[in-house]
Every structure is written in C-alpha cells, then in structure tokens.
Amino acid sequence: MAVAFDEMNIPGGDLRPAYRELARWLRETPPEALDYRRQEAELLFRRIGITFAVYGDTESTERLIPFDVIPRIMSGKEWTLLEKGLKQRVRALNMFLRDIYHGRDILRAGIVPDDLIFQNPVFRPEMNGQEVPHDVYVHIAGIDIVRVDAEDFIVLEDNARTPSGVSYMLENREIMMRLFPDLFARHRVAPVERYPDELLAALRSVAPHSASSEPTVALLTPGVYNSAYYEHSFLADKLGIELVEGRDLVVKNNEVFMRTTEGMKRVDVIYRRVDDDFLDPLTFRPDSVLGVPGLMSAYAAGNITLANAVGTGIADDKAIYSYMPDIVQFYLGEEPILKNVPTWRCREPKDLAYVLDNLGDLVVKEVHGSGGYGMLIGPAATKATIEAFREKLKREPEGFIAQPTLALSTCPTCTAAGLAPRHVDLRPFVLTGSKGTTIVPGGLTRVALKEGSLVVNSSQGGGTKDTWILDE
Amino acid sequence: MLSRTAENLYWLARYVERAEYLARTIDATLRVTALPAAYVGKTNEWDSALLTAGVAASFYQAYEEANEDNVVEYLSFSPNNPSSIRNCIEAARLNSRSVRTALTSEMWDTINSAWIELQAVWSKGTSTREDLAKFLRFVQETSLRFDGSAYRTMLRNDAYWFSRMGVHLERADNTARILDVKYHVLLPEAEHVGGPLDFYQWSSILRSVSALTAYHWVYRETLKPWLIADLLILNDTLPRSLASCYGNLVRNLDQIGVAYGRQGPAQRHARGIRNRLEHSNMNDIFQHGVHEFIQEFIADNSRLGEIITKQYLI
Numbered sequence: 001m002a003v004a005f006d007e008m009n010i011p012g013g014d015l016r017p018a019y020r021e022l023a024r025w026l027r028e029t030p031p032e033a034l035d036y037r038r039q040e041a042e043l044l045f046r047r048i049g050i051t052f053a054v055y056g057d058t059e060s061t062e063r064l065i066p067f068d069v070i071p072r073i074m075s076g077k078e079w080t081l082l083e084k085g086l087k088q089r090v091r092a093l094n095m096f097l098r099d100i101y102h103g104r105d106i107l108r109a110g111i112v113p114d115d116l117i118f119q120n121p122v123f124r125p126e127m128n129g130q131e132v133p134h135d136v137y138v139h140i141a142g143i144d145i146v147r148v149d150a151e152d153f154i155v156l157e158d159n160a161r162t163p164s165g166v167s168y169m170l171e172n173r174e175i176m177m178r179l180f181p182d183l184f185a186r187h188r189v190a191p192v193e194r195y196p197d198e199l200l201a202a203l204r205s206v207a208p209h210s211a212s213s214e215p216t217v218a219l220l221t222p223g224v225y226n227s228a229y230y231e232h233s234f235l236a237d238k239l240g241i242e243l244v245e246g247r248d249l250v251v252k253n254n255e256v257f258m259r260t261t262e263g264m265k266r267v268d269v270i271y272r273r274v275d276d277d278f279l280d281p282l283t284f285r286p287d288s289v290l291g292v293p294g295l296m297s298a299y300a301a302g303n304i305t306l307a308n309a310v311g312t313g314i315a316d317d318k319a320i321y322s323y324m325p326d327i328v329q330f331y332l333g334e335e336p337i338l339k340n341v342p343t344w345r346c347r348e349p350k351d352l353a354y355v356l357d358n359l360g361d362l363v364v365k366e367v368h369g370s371g372g373y374g375m376l377i378g379p380a381a382t383k384a385t386i387e388a389f390r391e392k393l394k395r396e397p398e399g400f401i402a403q404p405t406l407a408l409s410t411c412p413t414c415t416a417a418g419l420a421p422r423h424v425d426l427r428p429f430v431l432t433g434s435k436g437t438t439i440v441p442g443g444l445t446r447v448a449l450k451e452g453s454l455v456v457n458s459s460q461g462g463g464t465k466d467t468w469i470l471d472e
Numbered sequence: 473m474l475s476r477t478a479e480n481l482y483w484l485a486r487y488v489e490r491a492e493y494l495a496r497t498i499d500a501t502l503r504v505t506a507l508p509a510a511y512v513g514k515t516n517e518w519d520s521a522l523l524t525a526g527v528a529a530s531f532y533q534a535y536e537e538a539n540e541d542n543v544v545e546y547l548s549f550s551p552n553n554p555s556s557i558r559n560c561i562e563a564a565r566l567n568s569r570s571v572r573t574a575l576t577s578e579m580w581d582t583i584n585s586a587w588i589e590l591q592a593v594w595s596k597g598t599s600t601r602e603d604l605a606k607f608l609r610f611v612q613e614t615s616l617r618f619d620g621s622a623y624r625t626m627l628r629n630d631a632y633w634f635s636r637m638g639v640h641l642e643r644a645d646n647t648a649r650i651l652d653v654k655y656h657v658l659l660p661e662a663e664h665v666g667g668p669l670d671f672y673q674w675s676s677i678l679r680s681v682s683a684l685t686a687y688h689w690v691y692r693e694t695l696k697p698w699l700i701a702d703l704l705i706l707n708d709t710l711p712r713s714l715a716s717c718y719g720n721l722v723r724n725l726d727q728i729g730v731a732y733g734r735q736g737p738a739q740r741h742a743r744g745i746r747n748r749l750e751h752s753n754m755n756d757i758f759q760h761g762v763h764e765f766i767q768e769f770i771a772d773n774s775r776l777g778e779i780i781t782k783q784y785l786i
Binding site for chain 2: 223233234242249259260262
C-alpha cells in the first residue's frame with residue numbers, strides 16, 4: 001500500500017496552508033488543556049444525549065460516537081471543486097433514477113446491463129411510470145468522499161436512500177464553537193447552521209400539487225430504538241416539524257393524515273428515515289409494524305411526497321456504482337469531476353478471476369451491504385478469513401465487488417500517545433429541491449481511531465471530527 | 473400536536489410526580505418508624521407505605537413480610553415493581569426520548585441527567601440510611617428541577633397544558649391515596665385519644681405531601697385531624713390538596729378547549745369534580761363518611777384520566 005496522503009503536512013517538513021494556523025495554535029496549547037476540553041466535549045455529548053445504538057450489542061444500547069477535537073480543514077478552493085463534483089454526481093443520480101423508472105434509455109444504449117437492474121432486489125417495480133414532483137428522487141444524498149492525493153476527490157460510495165450523520169456535522173460544530181472560541185476567532189470557517197433551513201425549503205418545494213400553499217412536512221422515524229433516533233428527533237426539532245412514527249399516520253381516500261390532539265391533519269411531504277421495505281405493509285414487507293398501511297397507494301395517487309423517493313436504492317447499489325462514470329457521461333455529456341475507485345465486478349468472470357487471485361490485496365464488499373459489515377479487507381485479514389471469504393465469493397460472485405485497498409488520507413488526531421495521523425473520509429450532504437441542488441460547506445468527517453485502521457464506520461469503532469471549510 | 477406526543481408528555485409528568493411522591497412516602501415512613509414504639513403504636517408503617525403506593529398486592533407476591541429493607545427496595549429500586557422509583561425514572565427517560573422535540577433542553581437535561589445518575593450512582597441501590605437519604609433527596613430534587621424547568625422554559629401551549637395535567641392528575645391520586653389509607657386516624661372519634669401516638673401519625677401524613685409547615689401557616693393551630701383533612705381535601709391554597717389539583721386541571725383543560733376551539737367530556741367531567749369539592753365542607757364529608765368520599769374521588773379521578781386519553785391521546 002502506498003504512503004497515505006497527509007492532509008496537514010507536506011513531506012519534507014512544510015505545512016499545507018489551510019493547516020498553518022491550527023499548527024501554530026497546537027504549539028501554543030499545552031496538552032493538558034487539550035485533554036481537558038476532550039473530556040468536556042464527551043460530557044456535553046452525553047448530556048445532550050447524542051448517542052447511537054449498536055445492533056446486537058447487549059452491553060449498552062446507547063453509545064457515544066467518539067469525537068475528536070482536532071478539526072479537519074479544507075481550503076475554499078478545494079471545496080469549490082468538490083462542490084461542483086458533488087452537484088454533478090447528484091444530478092446524474094436523479095436523472096438515472098428518472099430514466100430507470102421511465103424510458104430506460106441507458107439500458108437500451110447498453111451502458112448498464114439489464115439484469116443488474118431488473119434482478120436487483122432494490123429495484124422497485126412499483127415505481128415504474130410513477131411521477132415524482134420535479135423529477136427529484138434523491139432529495140438528500142450523502143456522498144462518501146476520500147482523498148489519496150492533493151488533487152483528486154474520490155467517491156467511495158453514494159448514499160441515496162436514507163443517509164445519516166448530518167446531526168453530527170451540526171452538533172460537532174456547536175460543541176467546537178463552545179469549546180474553542182479562540183481557535184474559531186483565528187480562522188474564517190464557513191458556517192453549516194443553514195442546513196436545517198435548506199433542508200426544510202427543499203422538502204417544501206417538492207410538495208404534491210394537491211397540497212395547500214403551506215405544505216405540512218413530517219419526519220417519519222422507525223422509533224426510539226432505531227440507531228439513528230437521536231438524529232431523527234434532532235432534525236425534526238431543528239426543522240420545526242412533527243416527528244412521527246408509523247402508528248401516528250393513517251391513510252384515508254389516498255391521503256395521508258397524522259393523528260393529533262385536534263383530530264386528523266393532512267401530511268404532504270414525509271422525510272422518511274424508514275427503509276423502503278418497511279414503508280407500507282400492504283406493498284412491501286407485510287410483517288412491518290413501522291410503516292403505514294396504504295402509504296404507497298397515496299404515493300401512487302400523487303398525494304404525498306416521500307423524500308427520498310421509493311426505489312432510490314437502485315442508484316447507490318455497489319454494483320451500479322462501478323458504472324457511475326459512464327452514467328455521468330451518458331446524461332450530462334460531461335467528464336465526471338469526482339473519480340470512482342477502480343472496481344472489479346465479481347459478476348464478470350474475468351474480474352472474478354483477478355479478484356480470487358489477489359484477495360490478499362483487495363477490499364471485497366457485499367453489493368448490498370452497508371455500515372462496514374460483511375466486507376473483507378485483504379491486507380488486514382488472516383489467511384483463514386481470506387479462505388473463508390474465497391468460498392463465499394465463489395458461491396455467489398454476483399453479490400460482491402472488489403476494490404484496491406486505498407491509502408485514505410490522514411489528519412492529525414488525539415490519541416493516547418499524543419497527536420498522530422489517522423485515516424479519514426468525508427460525507428457531505430447534498431440537498432435537491434425544485435430549485436436545484438445546495439450543499440452546506442463541510443460534511444461529516446469520520447476518522448478511524450485505531451492506528452492503521454481504514455474502517456471509519458461508527459458501528460466499528462470510528463469517530464468523528466468537525467470539518468472546516470476555510471472561507472478565503 | 474401529535475396525540476402520541478401529548479400522551480408522552482402527560483405520562484412523563486405523571487412518572488416524575490409519582491417518583492417524588494414515593495420518595496416522600498419512604499421519607500415520612502422512615503421518620504415514624506425511627507420513633508420509640510410508644511409513639512407509633514402497633515401498626516406496621518411499612519405496610520401502609522405499600523398501601524399508599526398502591527403496590528401492596530404485588531409486593532406480597534414476592535415477599536413474606538413488610539419491613540424497612542424490603543419495602544425500601546421494592547418502592548425504590550425493584551425492577552419487578554412497575555412503579556418503583558427506578559422504573560418511574562426509566563419510563564420518564566424513555567418518554568422524554570420519544571418526545572424530545574416537545575421538551576425544552578432544560579427539561580431533557582433534567583431527566584437525562586437523573587437517568588445517568590441513577591445508573592452511575594444508584595445502580596446497586598442503597599446500603600446505609602445516609603445513602604438512602606441522599607437518594608431520596610436526589611429524587612425530590614429531580615422532580616423540583618423538572619417542574620421548575622417546565623414552568624420556566626416551556627411555551628404556554630397545549631404541550632405545557634398536557635404536561636401540567638399529568639402532574640395534577642397524579643398528584644390528586646397520590647393525596648387521595650394517603651387519605652384513603654390513613655383516614656381512620658383522622659376520624660373525629662380519634663380526637664379523644666389524641667395522644668402522642670396520633671400526633672406522629674398526623675405529622676407523617678402532612679410530611680408525605682410536604683404540608684407540615686403549611687398547616688401551621690394556614691391554621692395557626694396544633695395538629696387536629698379535622699383540619700388536616702380540610703387542608704388536604706378542600707384548601708385550594710395547598711398545591712397538593714384535591715381542590716387545588718382540580719382547580720388546575722379545570723384551568724388546563726379550559727386552556728386546551730379555548731386553543732382548540734371546542735370542549736368535550738373531559739372538560740365537563742373535571743368541572744363536575746371541582747364543583748363537588750367547592751360545595752363540600754368537612755362537616756358533610758365526615759357525616760357521609762370520609763372513606764366513601766375519598767374512594768369515590770379516586771374512582772372519579774381515574775375516570776378523568778380515561779376520558780382525557782380518549783378525547784386527546786389516542
């Protein structure tokens with residue numbers, strides 16, 4: 001594996017300009033002061049109750065995501081490029097979804113193979129021919145970005161279903177501003193607090209035609225036991241909208257209502273944080289108690305907007321991912337600004353053969369997996385693990401893709417032994433409404449806290465950092 | 473607002489109020505039982521603590537005898553007692569989490585901090601009386617903080633009124649239950665025997681509704697059972713009296729009625745109970761039987777709970 005790109009230090013001893021002031025501040029600040037603020041930050045997180053649940057963990061149902069107080073910094077110039085690339089990518093994702101559920105030009109052109117769509121469990125035939133307001137399918141996208149050098153931004157994966165983590169972006173900033181006012185005074189950091197407003201505006205802009213001029217928006221959560229429940233309640237609060245569960249909603253005459261203390265009230269837009277499968281027991285999983293019976297018929301009747309739309313999984317599927325550069329080209333006629341990680345599709349015999357020969361050097365991921373579960377990191381795995389994985393791969397090659405192990409960039413991070421470089425990624429949140437796409441400058445930086453580790457997922461011991469875009 | 477949100481706010485307030493009431497009951501019982509036997513008589517005060525908490529039946533399924541150790545354990549910490557203080561705080565936290573958007577950050581912080589302390593400090597219960605005293609103070613302070621932050625930080629809208637209704641309905645139930653268990657020591661005949669034994673019984677009743685000092689300010693008299701009953705039932709200046717609770721319930725329900733532009737059975741039922749309290753005097757109540765009066769009140773009060781649930785919460 002190549003030497004990781006260090007976002008702060010230039011080999012030879014110089015600092016990258018964006019980090020100069022931070023480095024000066026770190027030299028002036030005694031380690032005890034930093035340590036004290038770390039503890040304070042943890043206390044704040046616990047008191048505010050910013051926790052998440054780890055499934056299958058009986059020890060404690062609520063855990064804190066470790067927060068690292070050293071910010072991750074990017075220059076305004078870098079951000080401008082990244083922002084342009086993200087907008088391009090999300091536009092292509094939306095056009096792809098519109099096409100897949102309508103004309104299917106891209107299949108006829110032979111760019112994406114048919115069976116990858118039609119035999120894909122996340123393809124929703126219910127969406128065929130379904131109109132969605134302003135042709136927006138992915139209202140909220142979380143695009144995972146990594147860097148391996150100073151020039152390029154690489155997309156690790158697109159999250160087009162119910163991406164989470166934005167509450168950490170907002171809370172991390174709040175807590176940093178509380179703990180390090182002096183550090184902020186020495187930088188010009190672009191603010192992120194507009195996000196809830198922009199999200200609400202985007203959601204209201206896609207209300208169905210039958211809605212009143214003041215559409216009612218609600219956030220649908222699976223409930224308090226969901227791992228991202230804190231985020232759901234946080235966002236509902238910031239947006240000033242009701243946080244509803246399936247049992248709070250009823251469908252009558254193809255309209256959706258919520259039960260209130262004053263009777264039934266119509267809902268026009270649902271920002272849903274419930275997966276497709278659980279939305280409506282009459283259409284999808286009949287055993288789901290999280291959903292709303294009849295929701296899909298109200299959706300088909302055009303009386304409710306779901307954000308994100310149903311069936312967006314077909315765009316962020318890891319097998320489709322490998323076609324993204326072609327998809328961008330096809331719809332926009334532009335060169336993709338953001339790169340893809342080179343990807344071997346194990347469904348293709350030639351690729352499979354290569355992957356089987358090089359398992360020790362590759363990262364192999366399940367096409368439908370998420371959260372860092374079920375993947376093989378070749379260089380870090382034992383021989384036995386690799387062999388077991390090989391059998392799995394041979395049995396069901398179409399379920400996997402493989403990528404080279406990327407040397408994710410590093411940022412200085414607090415560790416038991418003082419500041420040390422740790423690998424990071426970045427998830428910016430891209431909003432699309434009737435008036436186009438907006439992105440607040442920044443996103444959620446996730447950091448692999450274990451030395452050498454490349455897994456940044458919070459469910460696997462990753463932490464988060466505040467992300468600063470400098471306003472030059 | 474969402475019916476489920478209103479329901480959670482209402483129950484959240486009830487759980488916190490109940491936790492405080494249990495803490496007061498334990499505290500008052502500890503004081504009486506610490507007295508020499510000559511002052512307390514032969515009644516088992518721990519047994520009546522269970523009765524006032526309404527959990528005697530389930531307690532005796534698990535224990536043979538009611539004594540300090542096992543009653544304190546059962547009322548404070550037992551996971552098997554659905555309304556132990558621990559379970560009240562757990563339930564309050566779960567309800568708070570479900571309605572975080574309707575709580576102010578101060579209210580959330582109170583409940584969340586209490587829940588964290590419950591786990592960090594009190595997970596093993598208490599081993600000494602000093603510890604127990606500290607625990608009971610912690611519970612009462614949590615309730616005070618919760619009430620205070622609700623009062624000082626909540627918008628005066630339906631969320632606030634539903635939460636206050638939870639407080640007053642629970643409070644009325646608690647006060648009525650003490651009277652229900654202890655009414656016999658308040659009967660006029662008992663005045664003849666008004667020895668030291670009764671004095672401590674009476675002061676214990678007042679203490680469990682934090683009204684001992686209030687009594688002296690209101691009546692400027694030595695403790696008289698007649699007046700104690702008057703204070704707890706009819707005196708609307710005492711926040712824990714039945715009359716005061718119903719004054720507040722009627723007001724909160726009216727505020728909701730005005731905000732929503734319509735009234736319903738809950739408003740009518742609450743007014744009915746308040747009118748009865750307003751037009752009663754202790755003479756009549758003693759004539760017709762304190763016990764019957766209280767039992768009828770408890771039934772009426774819980775019926776109001778059901779009506780509110782039906783009208784607003786489901």
